[in-house]
Amino acid sequence: MTLRDRITSVPDGARDLAAARLRCEALKLLHQALEESGMSKTELAAKLGVRKSAVTQVFRGDGNVRVNTLADYLWALGRDADLSLAQRADIPEPLDRS
Template sequence: MSNAEQRLYARESLIYTVTEDLLVILEDKGVSKSELARRLGKSRAYVTQVLSGSRNMTLGSLSDFCFALGIEPKVFLPVGPEPV
């Protein structure tokens, strides 16, 4: 796999993981996309686009989604060399 392909795969994997985690949290908390949109002051279409991965999510919007769901966002970035 080329560098460009690896970068694209990593990007798509991150988007998928974050959006799937948010969808699980929505379901666990019994919050609809419409209710989440209301809490965010955004349209349902915006929420749907973000959660489908078709609209880019910034760290700021991720934080807003988490706040609206009553959770604290945590980001894990490995530091140091990867194990061989």
């Protein structure tokens, strides 16, 4: 049994896995934006008007980052992001009724 199978076999496991994947994607975008900006975390903190420790916590993935916080960080780094929907594997695609 794979780790994914074990996680998804417990109650709410699939939902928790989907949430973790989304958090991971958001963190990858933040790290990519920081690297591409050439800015340091200290400079980003100053631009956002927050402590460097707050920026470090966000980049470590500590806590639950609000969507507005993610948007503010990306904006300060000269970036923006889009979300897209993906069909869950355990639910069949709806029939086209057109």
